[in-house]
Amino acid sequence: MFSEVSAQKEGSSLLCRPDSEDQGPVFERMSQAYSPWSERYSVGERSFSRQYAHIYAARLMQMRPTLSERAQKKWGPDVIIKKLCDLEPGEQCCIVGTLFKRMELQPSILKEISEEHNLLPQPPRAKYISEADELILEDELQRIKLEGKVDRNKCVTGSVIAIYGAEKNDGKFTVEDFCTADLPLQRERPALSSDRFVLLASGLGLGSSHADSMLGLQLLVDMVTGQLGDMGEQSGAAAISRVLLAGNLLSQNTQDKDASTKAKYLTKKTQAGSVEAIRLLDELLLQLVASLPVDVMPGQYDPTNYTLPQQPLHRCMFPLSSVYPTLQLASNPYEASIDGVRFLGTSGQNVCDIQRYSSMDNHLEILEETLRLRHLAPTAPDTLGCYPFYQKDPFILEECPHVYFSGNAPAFGSKLIEGPDGQQVLLVTIPEFCSTQTACLVNLRTLQCEPVCFSAFTAQEDEESEMNVSH
Template sequence: MFSDLSLQRGGSSLLRRPASDDQAPVFERLSPAYAAGSERFRVGERSFGRQYAHIYAARLMQMRPLLTERARRKWGPGLAIRKLCDLQTGEQCCIVGTLFKRMELQPSILREISEEHNLLPQPARTRHISASDELILEDELQRIRLEGRLDRDRCVTGSVIAIYGAERNDGRFTVEDFCWADLPVQTPRPPLSSDRFVLLASGLGLGSSRADSMLGLQLLVDMVTGQLGEPGEQGGAAAITRVLLAGNLLSQSTQDKDASSKPRYLTKKTPPGSVEAVRLLDELLLQLVASVPVDVMPGQNDPTNYTLPQQPLHRCLLPLASAYPTLQLTPNPYQASIDGVRFLGTSGQNVSDILRFSSLGGPLDVLEETLRLGHLAPTAPDTLGCYPFYQRDPFILDECPHVYFSGSAPTLRSKVITGPDGQEVLLVAIPEFHSTQTAALVNLRTLDCQPISFSAFGAGEEEESEMNVSH
């Protein structure tokens, strides 16, 4: 068994065998240059007395100059750009505005009240789109219905786009073409001399009744801390320079039936399962942070605020792990630079919400769509809980990441996309670990993404389990 001594020396930690084994190799874990970038997602003094219309106004005001520049680049410098109040029937022009999708199947509070009063409930749906949906574009003063070359089913409310076409006599605008913000400016990645990895995991699901989930999770911790495998595998573990846990640390089973409408704080009335799950999380993090820096994001099932941006877990919840400076409790969304590689991502709420209200095929499609829209969470605050910002919209992408991820996906998926100015971005959908036993390793030097999986197989009456590790 390997012993993790967690010796901090010159910005590195050492992994080695017990002292009795004189021939055992010693592996040094390098500490990468790290710069936190999530400050814009931290909410100071909170006030929910404002109207949500302000965030749409701020979003349009911030993104209009960029959309105007993109439109002139695509359709020519002499392009006529109009506001809705200045439209002339039949004039070919461009409008920059915010999309609103009117959906007949969109859930509403009136339907929820009907269900509470034992009236006929609505059937459960995974998608809320239909053939009767309508697209409407609005700016600061007016709105207009859209028709033409714009895929209604792919669009979602809150997207800021530029459209080109003309208004018809019946008051509708025929869209002949459109453009979006596309990928913002990207800082080049610095060259690295060796392979260094960041491990991404999501959906640990602590507090669930699945024993195999806990077995795989402990094996993952042992692998990262150097207590698993032969010396060659331990040398590979030493190349993991940081661990990022992308939300849903606790299982949904630890929440009560009102959890979706109340803040998730631990109180005297908190179900015992939540308290035990948080204690278990603290013990697991203690093993990790003694060996490697760890960033912990909250998720939908975790004890923090419900609305985006979710604030970091309170350090008092994790008294053992919080004693180590290697533990970083971060907001959701998350942003940081690791060895010059810029990471940006969420725990998955924005992706799952867009999937409910569009025809996009999966998490990677949503990640690419939001990246090209220039906005992390366009459906907030319409169908996704969000703090009522009124002077700025922190979810607007002002710099292109190198790695863009989301958590709590059904399976691990990744791909690299390129932008119009040579931007290169790795998209990663991190799977739920409690159901897939899979995490992701991202190579900072090459931006390759590979799975690391753990599977358990029962051994009959002896109740032994053999763990297969693949990466």
């Protein structure tokens, strides 16, 4: 991996006597072929007058043929596929529909403003699941309660699945088995002759009060641009062909919720924290884009629209770095082909939302679950804000990626999974950089991933601790 590429060569250590030549060796940055595929996440006409029921109907219509085919492969070509309106009690059949989980603890603005019940606002929770939750399957016309062999706590609202079983006399459907759409078809990954790396980082958190995170961030920039380490490290850095920043570039501290309600005379000579953070981000990007291409995705705390898909940050915010053609302002979700390797991922809002409304805690497990469901954000628009699409759901996976990532995770994780038709996908959870000082390196040739850690002095650490750059 990268640590082997950047291993010290004979005579290249910083402890060796410097060469007599005035100028050291020059390492050529590896170039790559790049094709963006994020057009489907571009929102042109922004109309919020439509109902959100249309996106559920479009999702079910798009995924029904795939799930019907998967059901016939799993339960035999003679399996009876019916709609809810055609159900007969006791008849074994298959139904394709959208899951809805009725949750007592789910926050509701209607409950909070209800005067007749005099309810107090619910306190924020880490999890909103309970034993009283009910699982319901619905199609275009009807809905039915589910029981049996289906994990209620693991399922989330908005998932389209196929179930097999029979309706009982009490009006509930007893599930004997179920299946998901699973991974879509995948293009063949080209064979590369040499190691090429893409660096993934997220959660830079600019505008916070953590000075140690700024030191680690500058170390990351210096490493990527070849200004850190000996000749071995610099030759390894030359193999990094692209940097991808996956959201939350600004800190949550820059979100001043009281600024709009304060009196004007109190804010007359003050400046929003996000202004200084964006200026700092522009200066950091300037160092990167002068050396290699950089893709910048927005996140939850960045100055763009809140609902998914988040549109690219505006170029006018980056007067220094936007001059370079190597700066690519991308959307969230992000999809692109880098040297024939298909990348797909988000800044983490979809994974964090599923974590709150299901029993799953591991971000890698949630990533794999969304891939098996063939949908990026099944909980949108129920508990995750999204644009009210009318005719098509862009979050449905039409082609299987080679690298599927999620940003702003609590810890680094990677896993290589295989699909039913031989698909191979690398799952990566990118840790929040401001708290972990960790980025990720993906090898395009081998589809392996490793963390790169930048540790620095902090107030809590011992005074004898050393600054460390490890991979």
